[in-house]
Amino acid sequence: MNRIVISVTNDLVTDQRVIKTCECFNELGFEILLIGRKWKSSPEANFPFKTYRFRLFFNHGFLFYAEYNLRLFFKLLFLKKQILYANDLDTLLPNYLVSKISTCKLIYDSHEYFTEVPELISRPRVKWFWSQIEEKIFPKLKNVITVSPKIAEIYTSKYQVPVTVVRNVPKKYRSKTDPSFNLRKKDHHIIVYQGALNMGRGLELMIKTMPLLKDCLLIIVGQGDIGAALKDQVKHLHLQEQVIFLGRIVPDELIGITRQADVGISLEENLGLSYRYCLPNKVFDYIQAEIPVLVSDLPLLKKLVKDFEIGKTLTSRNPEFMAQQIKELIKNKTFYKTGLKKASEIYTWDKEKKVLIDFITNIE
Structure with a gap:
């Protein structure tokens, strides 16, 4: 052997x-x-x-x-x-x-x-x-x-x-996965980020946007170099009830968490060719969970969203603009179901x- x-x-x-x-x-x-x-x-x-x-x-x-x-x-x-x-x-x-x-x-x-x-x-x-x-x-x-x-x-x-x-x-999600805990609060929508907490991931911008999204929770799954700085930012903005850090989650449990979300984010900045031409695993996880996505205006991410109509591309890294895009995604999330379903069958x-x-x- x-x-x-x-x-x-x-x-x-x-x-x-x-x-x-x-x-x-x-x-x-x-x-x-x-x-x-x-x-x-x-x-x-x-x-x-x-x-x-x-x-x-x-x-x-x-x-x-x-x-x-x-x-x-x-x-x-x-x-x-x-x-x-x-x-x-x-x-x-x-x-x-x-x-x-x-x-x-x-x-x-x-x-x-x-x-x-x-x-x-x-x-x-x-x-x-x-x-x-x-x-x-x-x-x-x-x-x-x-x-x-x-x-x-x-x-x-x-x-x-x-x-x-x-x-x-990711693997095809075979069945509905029960989460190990329920993230949803009454009358709140969920925005999820999963992946490394490193520079250039747009997380500082997302946290800065959260005061404009009073009816939303931001769930951050992962660990990384800027984790402590992000938590300090949340504390400084008094967003402890609105931004939740879950740390690292094993893949089988992560499925149940992602499925509870209304929007998945992938906001990499154009810092070097690695990010410019990225196709992050988390975006395909969001697709498998059939939740609409907000992604950076980077070539491959932009093409993926456009080809399948699975969400929006962030064309301005401005908190007010981003908050409006997220609100529209949540309001119209059923519109993206067809594209998400199609993409979820292809990208497995x-x-x-x-x-x-x-x-x-x-x-x-």
Whole structure:
């Protein structure tokens, strides 16, 4: 039996793309080992495949990446494996080196245009470091996946390497999922955001807009670098009863939460090519939950909304304008049901994983 060793830098539990990928390979009969990290607060990782999580001395910055990559290198070096699967640029170097030493096959799955994320755009030295790794290794890769057609096009043009697109779409919601708790309050509508709480996600703007939406609750699901700052902003604006932070939620419970919402938001700013050409998983989750969306005026998001008539595009990042758009979405949400239903049938993992299956059976 072929063994695939898959590595990420997170704690595995809420990474829907990686979990679905592992499940797909598991169904094909591969032996899976998924490697990540473990925080003190990390839930147990209960999956139908094997996992291993490092307990690290450092959890942020250069020392974290240095420790994780060094330990991952030695872990991979002495494991039985036929295929190595690196998720994102921050795991690529040890996977590449071990693949050369061990002469095993390597797959690189780029979940975003890593060197163009906002966190690196404003830090030229750090961006240079990651760019050097990408520029040295990427042209030598044979098996590459990414999440967006435009990012694939950029990579292929830059490095003359073919890139397969496997979009980050959810499984089809088979039945109504009961939420672990009820979010709805009397006479209130629900706006949901799910994903990382990082810079450039438009969350500060959404919070600033909430005083203009007195009959709405904003539910924020996720954790990230600016989580504390967002909570301070909510406190400063006296919005504690109107903005609710749920932290990280495992995917099965997240379905029930998303289905309670009236509107889903994806408000990424145009900060670097990674965000400009993004197709976030959360948007496809909103589609599966059949709730209308408010998205940024970015090319791929704008096209998706227009093609299926599933919501509105935010053409002005002004609180008054955004509040009006959300009110219109809530008032007319039944209008978007047809488009949402159609899109929910197209953008499902059941269909998307066929691309991944074809890819894994033809790797070099």
